[in-house]
Amino acid sequence: MRKIEIEKPKLEAAFAVACGNTRTVLLALFGEDAVKPEKPDYSDYRNIKTYEDACAALGVDPINETDESLNDLITRGIIAPRHIALMKLETISRALWGKDFEPIPDAEGNKIYYFPWFYLYTQSEIDNMDDEERGALLSANADGGAFAGFGCLHASIRSSYSSAYIGFRLCQETGEKAVYFGKQFIKLWAEYLGYKFTVGDHLK
Structure with a gap:
């Protein structure tokens, strides 16, 4: 029987774009630890490179910028994009x-x-x-x-x-x-x- 080797980064990439039964099969074949990338160590602030990283480090959901109510507030001039940027910076600061x-x-x-x-x-x-x-x-x-x-x-x-x-x-x-x-x-x-x-x- 021929042995097939798959590099972990490629397996992780395949799992990231897979859906439905394909994910189930990959999990059954390789296990969760193999198909999912390791979580960065956010205790090292240098691993917080994006706003999304900051949210993950704090265990909070990112701002949903496609939310209709949020866009309505922006359209009506009640809040501006800079206010959203400030909220993101505050989240990042807490994470750092x-x-x-x-x-x-x-x-x-x-x-x-x-x-x-x-x-x-x-x-x-x-x-x-x-x-x-x-x-x-x-x-x-x-x-x-x-x-x-x-x-x-x-x-x-x-x-x-x-x-x-x-x-x-x-x-x-x-x-x-x-x-x-x-x-x-x-x-x-x-x-x-x-x-x-x-x-x-x-x-x-």
């Missing part, structure tokens, strides 16, 4: 902290948190930079009730001055995580802050 993370108030005010910053330069300035210096400043100002929220950002005087207020939901406990949060999810940040531009590969 860790599923079991519980914030503990710091009465002394000594705890430092880190927030992604983005810089905007002219084309000539960018042309004179090396790859590590390149980026984009997304400048936004929120007043009134927005200051009491958990995602407001304020920047002024171009890239020479910036500050953030009560931005805990979008902050991280280390600078390394904040950099990852900003670079990996730069398109969502751009959508949230209302800036439309093409994100280059140099930011990844």
